[in-house]
Amino acid sequence: MSSSPLPGDASNDPVTDQTGRFVRQPNGRVRPLSPHLQIWRFHITMWGSILNRFAAGALSVGTLFIGAWLAAAAFGSDAYAGFAGLMGSPLGLLIWFGVTLAAAYHLTAGIRHLIWDAGSGLTPKAADNLTVASFVAALVIAVGFWIVLFATGKVVL
Amino acid sequence: MSKPARYIRHVKVSEREGAGEWKAERLSSLVLIPLALWGLWSAWTLSGAGYDGALDWFRSPVNATVLAITLLISVWHMNMGLKVIVDDYIHKPSSRTALLGLIGALCLLLAAAGVFFIVRLALGSAPLPAGLGA
Secondary structure (H helix, E strand, O other): OOOOOOOOOHHHOOOOOOOOOEEEOOOOOEEEOOOOHHHOOOOHHHHHHHHHHHHHHHHHHHHHHHHHHHHHHHOOHHHHHHHHHHHOOHHHHHHHHHHHHHHHHHHHHHHHHHHHHOOOOOOHHHHHHHHHHHHHHHHHHHHHHHHHHHHOOOOOO | OOOOOOEEOOEEOOOOOHHHHHHHHHHHHHHHHHHHHHHHHHHHHHOOOHHHHHHHHHHOHHHHHHHHHHHHHHHHHHHHHHHHHHHHHOOOHHHHHHHHHHHHHHHHHHHHHHHHHHHHHHHOOOOOOHHHHO
8 A cells, every 4th residue: 555645745755754753663664653642632531441441450459459358268267357457447448448449430431331342322422421421420339338338337437 | 474364244354362352351341240239239248247247148158159250250351451451561572471471370379269268268167277187
C-alpha cells in the first residue's frame, strides 16, 4: 500500500517528514505517529478504563489478603484473632474498604464492558452515560455496604 | 508464520490464540457477576463474626464449595488480566516470559493454598500446623 502526500503539505510526505509525525515501524513501514498522552483531551470513558485497570491491580493485591484470611482461619483461633485484630485497625479497615470499592467498580465496569461487547451502548453519549452509571453504582455499593456494616455494629472503629 | 488464512463464514479465523482468550475473559466475567454478589453477602455474614462464626460458615458445604469455585475462577480471571497488562507494558520478550511465569506460579500457589485451607476448614480438621501430620 502506498500513501501519497497531500498536496501543498510537505510534512504529510512520510519519506521526507521532518516533523516527527511519522515513524518507521519495526517491520520497516512508515506510519503516522499516534498523538501522545499529553495532547489527548481526557474524557470520562478514558477515566473509566484507567480506573478499571487500577481496580484490577488493587484486586490482585486484595486476593493476597483473602489468602491470608483463609490461612489465618486454618491456623486456628490465635492466628485468626491476630489477623482480625490487624484488619480491624483503622489501616486494616481502610484496606478492606479499598478492596470493596475496587471489587464494586471492577464489577460495574465489567458489566459495562459486557454490554459493549454485546454491541450496545457504543455511541459516544451512551458510552459516557454507561461509564457515569458504573461509577455511581460502584460508589453506592461500596459506601452503602460499609455504612450498613458500621450502622449495625458489625464493624466498629 | 504465513500459513494460508482460514475463514469461517467469510470471517478470518485467528492464526494464534486471541479468540480463545477473548472468550475465556468474557465467560469468567459472566460467571463472576453472581459470585461477586455472593461474596459481598458472605463478607456481610462473616464481618464481626469472629473465629467461631467463621468456622460455622466454613462447615456449610455450600459455602465452602462456592468459595472454592469463586477463588479458582477469580484467580483464572486475574491471571488472564495480569497477562494483558504485562503484554501491554513489557516489550522485551525475555522479561515478559519471566514475568508471566512468575505471575502464573504465584496464581497457582494462591489457588492451591486457598483450596487446601478451604477443604481443611470445611472438613473441620484440627488447626494447622498441628493437624498437618494427623
